[in-house]
Amino acid sequence: MIHVSHLTKYYGDYAAVRDVSFDVAAGQVVGFLGHNGAGKSTTMRILTGYLAPTSGSATIAGLDVFNDSVEVRRKVGYMPESCPLYTDMRVEEYLNFRAGIKGIHGGFRPMRVDFVLRRCWLTDVRRQIIGTLSKGYRQRVGLADSLLANPPVLILDEPTAGLDPTQIRSTRDLIRELGQEHTILLSTHILSEVEMTADSVIIIHQGQVALQSSIKDLQAQAGSQGKLLAVFDGHVDGQGVRDLETFGPTEAKAELDRTEIRIRTNDIAGATRKVLDEARTRGWTVREVRPERPTLEDLFVQITARA
Amino acid sequence: MLATLTLIRREFSAYFFSPIGYAVLFLFLIVMGCLFYLSVDELTAEDPYGISTSMEILVNNIAFWLIFAIIPPLLTMRLFAEERATGTIEMLLTAPLHDWQVVISKYLACYAFFLVMWLPTLLYLPVLLDWQVGTLKVGIDPGPVWTTYIGVALAGAMFLSIGMCVSSFVKSQMVAALISLVLGLVFLIFAFAEPLVASSGIGRQGVFFVSVPLHFARNFSRGLIDSRQLILYCSVTLFCIFLTIRSLESRRWR
Structure with a gap:
């Protein structure tokens, strides 16, 4: 649905977006992730025809965003960052106006406005x-x-920025619902949001695509770096810790009143059994045993640090 | 087409959402009212005083040109500068509209407000033209009145297009208003300094070409329409509209 190839945008000498290529299939919800100033908004502005790329090309629904700009804009619902509106108009009046300039006329207009x-x-x-x-x-x-003209593609630039927690939750639900009918590209720097709403993620870092993968793959990747955390009362003897090392690289950290042991392993269930067995035979008092999976957040930090 | 009409309507009504529209109307009607009073006074004066054509005082007074210089920048300053400052321009330019549609709509809305502003002055006409209630005949030649209105409509179009063009380049309404005022003064100020800047020959010609108040004093208010002035007004207007469209497009290659 959205096809971007080798997109580059310079502001003067500064390259905001460098050689960005990605594809978004129809019906997908794609999270566009990156730090502030990574080039998310610039890419979105190019896709919506507000800016032109310095080089490279992009198509939406097979139409070139530069040459068929107006046609592309008919197919895209865009919500810019920080959502500028005419503050002197009433909500309904504003939506009527927007419907008008989007070419929704006649009896259809009140219906659409009512619907949105x-x-x-x-x-x-x-x-x-x-x-x-x-x-x-x-x-x-x-x-x-952005929904007025019922466009096949929605491009939402930080739709949840500056909202309170309940609003974030309801917006997220709405986006998930919309994802069933629309192809959505949404940018954010809140990772948990992408995890909950999107099918796949594009991480953009310093104007370049650092990673494009589905959320499932990313979660699998996160799972493969799993750790088991076990916390015991008081101090434990070194032999027990060495026994646990058979399961994977183990590190033990002694605190004032407890010991924390972290085992890096793919077999969390097995490791848990082993830890509990060990605790029983050696008489350790277990305070807590739980798996520690890296969050998307950790992965994001890893990826952007690597890039 | 319908999209353009929607945009024109929104832009036109925006003048009434803010105090600026009312302030402009108020200022304009106060000054015109005073000038109307003066006109009636002069038209009924005994010889050898008085004036010979009905609109002369109205458009040949320095107070009139003062507000004529101030009002167009006040009407045009918000057109693009405000949208740029609040960011709404992004919403507007990512809607399925061509850049020229946006520019033309905004210009027409602003021009429509300018024409509406002049509507109340039509009420003066029965008096100025000495309209007989019984026979519906006018006692004074109406020609100069129509030419004056044509002149006002075209000169206004020129000043508004200059203002809109400036507004599309800047972000601050204040800066837009000041720059368009200065540019507008180029077409006004020499008329009042004519004897100082050019007393004869080619210089005097040049001053006459660009000085709108002189066009009114010598042509429009006497019932004359001179093609040189029409060409000046229309070409500046078209050029400024063209420049505004280019200025909007420039966001794409800057």
Whole structure:
């Protein structure tokens, strides 16, 4: 659905995006991850025809974003970062206006406006002036706007930035629901969000794609770096720790009142049994045994540090 | 087409969302009202005083040119500068609209407001033209009135296009207003300094070509339409609109 090849964008001498290539298949929800200034917004702006690339090309639904810019924009619902809106208009009035410039006319328009108002939980504030709305509501107005023309592709630039936890959760649910009907490219720097909403992830670092993989693969990768953490009361004898080493590289850390042992292994269940056996035979008091999996966050740090 | 109409409507109504539209209307009507009073006074004066054509005082007074210099920048400053400052320009330019559609819509909305602003002055006409209620005949030649209105409409188009062009280059409304005021003054100020800058020959010609108040004093308010002025107004307007479209496009290659 979205095809980007060798996209490069210079601002003066500064390369915001360097040789970025990726594909997004139809119906996928793709998280676009990166630090601030990694080039996420620039890439999205190029895709929506707001900026032109210095070199390289991109197509959406087979249409070139540069040559068929207006046609591409008909197929894309875009919500820019920080969601700028006309603060002097009422919510419904604004959506009507946006529907108008997106070419939705006649009896169809009130239907669509009504639909997006309900979809984004805006019905209570439809008569309110946008300037008086809280940030969360404004984000929803922006999202509602991007849905107006029912475009096959949604490009959302940090849709949950600056929201409170409940709003983040409801927005996330909405995005997941929308993902069933639309192809979504959403940028964020909150990893857990991608983990929960997206099918796959593109990590962009210093203007380059550092990783593109599905969330499942990434989680599998994270699982393969699993560790078992066991915590015991008081201090434990060294022989026991050496016994555990048969399972994998083990490190023991003695604290004031407890000992923490970490075993790196793929067989978490086996290691747990072994630890408990060891504890029983040696009379250690177990305080806690739990697997420690690296989060996506850890992977992200690893990947961006490597790149 | 419908998309363009939607945009024109939004831009036009935006003038009434902010105090600026009302402030401009107020300022304009106060000054025009005073000038109307003066006109009536002069038109009814005994010989050898008074004026010979009805719109003369209205457009040949320095107060009129003062507001004519100030009002277009006030109307145009927000067109693009505000959108740039608040970031809404990104929403606008990622909608399925061509850049020229955006520019034309904004210009037409602003021009429509300018024309609406002039509407109340039509109320002066029955008095200025000495309109007889019974016979519906005018007592004073109406020609100069129509030419003056045509002149105002075209000169206004020029000043507004200059303002819009400036607004598309800057981010601050204040800067947009000041720069367009200065650029607008180029077409106004020499008229009042004519004897100082050019007393004869080619210099005087040059000053006459660009000085809008002189066009009104010598042509429009006397019932004359001179093609040189029409060409000046129309070409500057088209050029500025063209430049504005280019300036919007420039975001893509900058």
